[in-house]
Amino acid sequence: MIPALLLLLFGAVTAGLSFQIRVGTLRAPGPGFFPFYLGLLLILLAGIHLAQSWRWRSDLPDDSADAAPHGSWQRVLLFLVATVLSTGSLTVVGYPLAAFVLMALLLYVLGVRRWAHVVVIAVCAAGASYALFVRWLQIPLPTGRFGL
Numbered sequence: 001m002i003p004a005l006l007l008l009l010f011g012a013v014t015a016g017l018s019f020q021i022r023v024g025t026l027r028a029p030g031p032g033f034f035p036f037y038l039g040l041l042l043i044l045l046a047g048i049h050l051a052q053s054w055r056w057r058s059d060l061p062d063d064s065a066d067a068a069p070h071g072s073w074q075r076v077l078l079f080l081v082a083t084v085l086s087t088g089s090l091t092v093v094g095y096p097l098a099a100f101v102l103m104a105l106l107l108y109v110l111g112v113r114r115w116a117h118v119v120v121i122a123v124c125a126a127g128a129s130y131a132l133f134v135r136w137l138q139i140p141l142p143t144g145r146f147g148l
Contacts, residue, residue, distance in 0.1 A: 001053045003076055007046035010080045015039030017087045021142055031095070031141045034133075035087060078109045094144025095134075099126035 015036050024030030086102035093101075103122035112118050133139045 001050065002073075004046050004050035004053055006076060006080060008043055008050065010083065011039045011042030011046055013039075013084055014042065014087055017084070021091055029139060031090075031139065033139075075109055079106065082106055082109065090144075091142045092144055094146055095141035096126050096130050097144065097146065099129055 016039075018032035018035035018039060021032040022030030023032040023036045082102060082105035086098045086105075089101075090098045100122045103125045104118050107118045107121055112121070130141075134141055
């Protein structure tokens, strides 16, 4: 139940932080359009998960209700912190650098420990997402103070 509450909070923070940049409309989306609606989607999905966990919690024996793999709370919190920091720093450092750092941190949280793999995957993911949104879809994303 706690992960669902954390994801609900995370969705609210993501949707709220997206208002720091222009959200736009459906016909003219701004750089905050996708983070805002993905935050709303996360709120909806976390609410569904919360409702299901309340319903299923009554069906479980008392000792198995809070069973979780060792270290799962830390991974969830690190994932949320990395995403919130990336979203919050988007307007300062720009989209490509924020996307690279976010992907590198998430890969580390997920267990990829070879830095060469982390760097290659993060560069490819940030580059592909930049090419998709900025070049192909022509969505203006924040460039930050560095002009990236």
